[in-house]
Amino acid sequence: MDSNKRIHLIVDMAKLMIAILVSCGLVTAIVLGTSSEPMNAFFSFFIGPFTSFRRIGNIVEAASPLMFTALAVILIFGAGQFSMIAEGAFFIGTLGAMMVATSVPLPTGIHSAVALLVAAAMGATVALIPALLKMKWQVSEVVTSLMLNYIVQFFSIYMVSYYFREVSSSSLASIAFLDTSLLPVIIGGTRIHAGIILAVILCLLIYFLLFRTTFGMKLRIVGNNPKFANYSGIKVTGIMVASQVIAGALAGMGGGAELLGMYTRFKWTSSPGYGWTGIAVALLARNNPLLVPLAALFMGYLNVGANIMARNSDVSSEVVKIIQGVMILMIAAEALLKKWKQRMIVEAAKAETGMKGDVVND
């Protein structure tokens, strides 16, 4: 029914607005409560990201890795699975890209492509582990993926510090990447790199995959009602595993793109958390790949704003994590605005059946 669809959209939008408003209100409250120079902090957080061309560039740069991980989360959650592997797949992707970028000499262009493919393959492999364990023996994918994230983190850092370490550097850093592997900057004056184009293309592709192919159709049925999917002859476990493998490849490729677009050496000492932020982005985008770029830009804006605020005032940038958590809570709250939605649906139904005048409102 058309009017029902419209009501769903309106309620979803209202929920998003509430989530964003509550988050902004929370920032305001935190800043007012803790800062000795609140006006300065507000300005830095809300306006700061738009004050220079370079900073606007920063927003886009921050959005790029989030688009990859958000797509991964959409695929995994879409198939009704709760694997948290996006974080680990992303980080193992950075390791894969680093190994190719430092040690396999190839011509420009091909080098980046190979590095990204290796990153994707490693991400897919890691994501396959919890999926297979769940498929074969019903091991909870939530716990195994969380444990794997830690294992991936330590393993990647082990590889960097024992096999690829720059000996002359005092802090942990890999040897420099070969120039041929780096992703080109596409807008001068910023660090916006070719990875963002890849991310946007992938958003379109995943939208197509989810909503215009039989695989996507099956995936959505499995996610909505696995029993029904099973009875209608869909190979449920196959779809669940495939969705997680594709998701792992996406997140891994995101790790590779982030590394080769933004860095010339591997410098992380712990997993950077893009997988977790990807969950918030996926929810903000209402699990629609076409809205992922927008949601990622918004989250990127918050991150850049928080960093500027931390530099210019006495409020630390961790505020942004609190905002992310609150957003996840608000958007995940199914029953929020439920009564309002119910009333709208009832009224629309009345209007359609022409009963409007007869029914007494109580």
Added chain:
Amino acid sequence: MIDYSFIVDFLFMWIRVATPILLTSLGAVICERTGVVNLGLDGIMLISALFGVLGSAWGGNLFWGLAAGVGAALIVSGVFAYFHLMLKANAVLCGTAVNTIAGGLTVFVLQLATGEKGSSSSLKSFSFPAVNIPIIKDIPVLGDILSGHNVITYFAFLMVIVITVFLYRTPMGLRMRAVGENPSAASSVGQNVVKIRFLAILLCGVMAGMGGMYLSMGYLSMFTRDMVAGRGFIALAACAMGQANPVGALISSMVFSFFDGLSNILQLLQIPSEFVQMLPYGATILGLTVYSIQKQRQKNKKNKEIQQNVIK
């Protein structure tokens, strides 16, 4: 030959590292029994670890630390419960949100309180005392292993018994198990499912909070950033492997923390520390997998027996 004191030291440490996992997995048992998967345990532990330290530093004694830690755990669990039970948010997403908030909030508050983002070492906070048990401490080998632990460690082991009695011998425990077993049936005989689950989540929060406080006020004597490091998730795995049974949770917690303790010792050897740090997480995956295979075999066997009985 490994010498005698090495083994005693190891056993002593094994109990030490098992404490936070045991406490939290006992909390998870209560939640799991009422049918709630609490993925936010990690975050609750982290927040209690910080607020326990802050409370004791500002209040000037251990009591305020305990009060602040438990209070913080109750508030966070209350938020989790409200969103999950009242606003029908998915438990996994709620838990993720709690963990995300905890990661940010603790560093933010730590910086406000101390001006640093790494640890609370500049604060003068209090720790729970170690206790010598009168008679046991004089028994030669056993005394060295079992006596002299932190008071929270003894509390944790005591809680295994208390929670077993609570779940299987009290009306409230029966209600909780009924709600977890079949919420519709429990609700049809007049039980308020939401209320009982809410209570279970709060109780679970207190246990996880104690586990968190042990880390910052017993195991170490300060709060450090992200100090929980996935112990809440390991506790959840221990609860699942222990079949949501307090004694089962105790056994699985001991199994998982064995590798935690082992990694502490191996760090002294010439093995790359990253590999050693992976050990508890790898062991958890392995343990959970072995348990799931076992469980599936039993299920298949039962199904076969039923089939055969039907054919007869």
